[in-house]
Amino acid sequence: MPERGWRAWRGWRLWRLWPQSLLGRLSLVMVAGLLVTQLAASLIWSAQLRTKAEADTRAASQYLGQGAAGAIRFFRSLPPSYRSLLIQQFREMGGTRFFVGLNKAYVPVPGIGGQALAHTALSTLEATLTADLRPAGPIRLGFAWPDQLAVSPDGVKVGELPESWVRHILLLKPDPAPVLVIQTELEPGNWLYLATLMPNPYFLNSHDPLSTDRLVPQALSLAAVLLLSILVVRSITRPLAALSDAAEAFGKDENAPALPESGSREFVNTARAFGAMRERIARYIADRERLFISISHDLRTPITRLKLRAELLDDDALRQEFEEDLDELDMMVKGALQCVKDSDIHENPAEVNLDALIRRLVRSAELAGHGVAFGGTPLTVRAKPLALKRAIGNLLDNALFYGERAEVSVRGVDGWIEIAVRDHGPGVPEDAFASLLQPYVRLSHGRERNDGGMGLGLGIAAGIIDGHGGELVLANHPQGGLNAVIRLPA
Structure with a gap:
């Protein structure tokens, strides 16, 4: 399709979408204005939330990294034979902030993709651990969902462990929270496995402007404003519709009731002006009717004489045509001035x-x-x-x-x-x-x-x-x- 034809077609489609009534147009403009305002406010709010969420995530990651660095230094200081005993004591005592495990190799962690805050947290954690642990050794970090997280190379999932072991690192209700996993090699062939939750377990949703707890109040406020706007627009356009109906009824010579002089000052003035105009036109029509009656009365006598003379014609066909013409004239004289x-x-x-x-x-x-x-x-x-x-x-x-x-x-x-x-x-x-x-x-x-x-x-x-x-x-x-x-x- 040529560019000019495409523009014409697009303009025609847009014109068809444009309401033809004043109520529809005002409602559409107000709805569009409110939606644009809400969208702009949501974008600004989202940017502020994102900035605050990033700052909070960096602070929480730095705090958590310092705690994890202390735990790693502690386990490095223990003889290898004591580590398992200490971990078993932790589990029997009800667990700690970290779920601690020892493995012979690195356990792959299925990461969470497409989350900017997760990347910010991991980068801050890595920087904190690298700065606190010297020499740092190999460190592997990642976030994983609880149902996908394995705690050992043989594939044992975190959800299969006793509840007392993982009560501090699992949060499945009302919504699963991502688990942070830190793995580092203490000695060749000995990997320390740490798993925990962030201080704010749902930090990934802290900057989401489309979350349910934010959308519901916005939707309710928007619906309330739109409802009030439509009611106001309808109260404005209803008198105009009444004026249109009154004008149409008057144009059809119907006895329409007078417009109520209520509402806004502009409509009251319009109703009074319309009433005065209708009265003037009614007087003009009445004067014209009286003029027609006068003309009809004045012409009735000569038309009657012509009808009597037509009766004296001998030609029946000619007499019938004269009578038809006189009947037509009798009707036409009543509207001769129109x-x-x-x-x-x-x-x-x-x-x-x-x-x-x-x-x-x-x-x-x-x-x-x-x-x-x-x-x-x-x-x-x-x-x-x-x-x-x-x-x-x-x-x-x-x-x-x-x-x-x-x-x-x-x-x-x-x-x-x-x-x-x-x-x-x-x-x-x-x-x-x-x-x-x-x-x-x-x-x-x-x-x-x-x-x-x-x-x-x-x-x-x-x-x-x-x-x-x-x-x-x-x-x-x-x-x-x-x-x-x-x-x-x-």
């Missing part, structure tokens, strides 16, 4: 037969002398009939005004129904698409062809389609002209 959602107030959604609706528009255009190509469709869509008719009619009018002839097609694509209206005009410049749906925006070609237009048709159509959960897509057709596509949920 440019975006003309029929949302007065009309309910219903199953609309697109073939019948479009054929009526095509027939009206043909009666006006325009050419419209439409092959028919069996598809239906759930929509507000008059609103959808006005949206398609606006697109068709634009196509006929600015392109002389139009083509209408309907198809179903991946859960959507697409109604395409294409004209055969000059098309639209690419830099003009961004402002094409704004009200009162007209291109030079449109002003030349239609002086009476106001540039509201596309904006009204886009608003109606958006109210149906669809979208209006405008693009130049590859073969020329503008192609306006209405996409509605199937």
Whole structure:
């Protein structure tokens, strides 16, 4: 994968991991901050523990080395025949700090690997013994776990010895402790075997920041801080969620309860500002409704007279078309001042037969002398009939005004129904698409062809389609002209 593509893919994956909610983002930031702080504190603490543990280990090893040097000098001073008797007396008395044994050869000790403190202890012990014992002779040092430690060349393990012999050098509960073994050759063929515990038997764990006794308090404190942080973040974001729900309910013309004026000062101010805004919008909508009622009342008389005159027509088909147009006009005048959602107030959604609706528009255009190509469709869509008719009619009018002839097609694509209206005009410049749906925006070609237009048709159509959960897509057709596509949920 190229470097640029890899970076883009990695950035996309990181963006997907980034929470989309404010609660998730604040929680993630606080959790990450606490974890980083805990990690930094643990690293500093670990460095301090390591320094202290190394100093304590050197001091304990030096003290233990001095004691071991004294024991070695004592056994060197004894005649070889007395040493075994003295060791037997030590064992019968209950043992000493050191388990003492005599062997004919060096006993291999399986060492403990990967422990820096063990290496520090052994190096300090070796330096102390070498300095105290002159001549030192061969000295072998090592740490071993009790279950792996042999005390004689024939393989006898320390755990197989009588308990009274090793009570001071074995620590198996609650956790096995490493055993220090010192072997030195007193004379050729006579090796002194000393085994003991360090003053701090568990010195290997003294600098471990991940030990259980340290991790449990840290984990509990971290969990408590995280819980409190999440509760605080949730208390901050809950009013925002309530504000979002109230705004959505108000946008759907639902009677949502007023926001409680409680919480932080900023939210109280926001709730008051939102309540005042909602009241102003409600008054504006009420004034607009009264205006619609006034317009409807003023136009009801002339519409009624037109209906009466339509009844006097002898041509039944013509009379029916007049009555349908007057019924449509009666509905449309109530929303005549709206440019975006003309029929949302007065009309309910219903199953609309697109073939019948479009054929009526095509027939009206043909009666006006325009050419419209439409092959028919069996598809239906759930929509507000008059609103959808006005949206398609606006697109068709634009196509006929600015392109002389139009083509209408309907198809179903991946859960959507697409109604395409294409004209055969000059098309639209690419830099003009961004402002094409704004009200009162007209291109030079449109002003030349239609002086009476106001540039509201596309904006009204886009608003109606958006109210149906669809979208209006405008693009130049590859073969020329503008192609306006209405996409509605199937």
